[in-house]
Amino acid sequence: MKKSIIAFAAIALFASCDKKESTDSLHLTGNIKGLKNGTLYIQHIVDTSLVAIDSIKIDGNSSFERDIKLASPEMLYLFLDRGVTNSLDNNILFFAEPGNVHIETNLDNFIFGAKITGSKNQELYDEYKKINSRFNDENLALVEARFKAIKRQDQKAVDSIDAKNDSNIKRKYLFATNFAINNKDHEIAPYIALAEIYDINIKFLDTIQKSMTPKVAQSLYGKKLTKYVADIKKSEK
Known part of the structure; x- marks a missing residue:
């Protein structure tokens, strides 16, 4: 938070x-x-x-x-x-x-x-949300399955579901990272980094930050991402 x-x-x-x-x-x-x-x-x-x-x-x-x-x-x-x-x-x-x-x-x-309509960044954001919703749907399904497994005291099933959930989260974050990098010439890239995966490993945020085009780097979210990455690096020293 x-x-x-x-x-x-x-x-x-x-x-x-x-x-x-x-x-x-x-x-x-x-x-x-x-x-x-x-x-x-x-x-x-x-x-x-x-x-x-x-x-x-x-x-x-x-x-x-x-x-x-x-x-x-x-x-x-x-x-x-x-x-x-x-x-x-x-x-x-x-x-x-x-x-x-x-x-x-x-x-x-x-x-x-x-x-x-009329905003390219909005168009890209809609595309991102459409795919990202699949990860959210899978997460909800796993939460329900885990609840049922706990209720019937099936620890083996709980462990399996937890492993699937971890994999789902990793795929979700990897997708967001790749989406941001692939759209480095639009302001949606730093926005996704800040709003969706701000707590990911700093090396991924650093990669997104360095991939931004000069125009995007000088945008509102581009500047915020650059500062955010710099602040994290400084705090980790």
């Missing part, structure tokens, strides 16, 4: 801007079918907490549009205020980057019904 907090320390704030096009501007559009009234908040993480950087009032028209000054590609959240607790159940996570990004979803299936 400590490493996770270090990996996602405070970052520079964004500010909304006018509709004048620029190379560092995110033009966000979207539509939430079924939404008549409410407030949308565009958020990002600061010191492990979600902080709003802009808001959109919905009054009769379910479509929305915003231009946001974007210093670097970053994971943002589109939060729908339903008048209840600020829960991640109301938050759509999307990889924002300069250019046009569109979010299409509906009120009843806000998160899982969301379709995000």
Whole structure:
């Protein structure tokens, strides 16, 4: 947990801007079918907490549009205020980057019904999640099998399941590492290193960090990964 907090320390704030096009501007559009009234908040993480950087009032028209000054590609959240607790159940996570990004979803299936287009990093993130979900599904199946084995006091089965679980975790981390390296020219690479495998052996994080292209290395997550790796190396001396 400590490493996770270090990996996602405070970052520079964004500010909304006018509709004048620029190379560092995110033009966000979207539509939430079924939404008549409410407030949308565009958020990002600061010191492990979600902080709003802009808001959109919905009054009769379910479509929305915003231009946001974007210093670097970053994971943002589109939060729908339903008048209840600020829960991640109301938050759509999307990889924002300069250019046009569109979010299409509906009120009843806000998160899982969301379709995000226009961001290459988001496209890669969706690809990563699709494969990574297989490891998560296998882990859940093993947890259930282990529970049943313990219940019937079958220690041999428990040991076998534990071995399979260890193998599954190793394959999951290896996949994430290879995915990051294979996409070293996109900001998704350092993001995965920081968000998904921050607790992996430092040699793998170091390999990802060194593989980043100069452009990615100078991005928000690229700089954070470089510092994170340097801090770990320093603490291990």
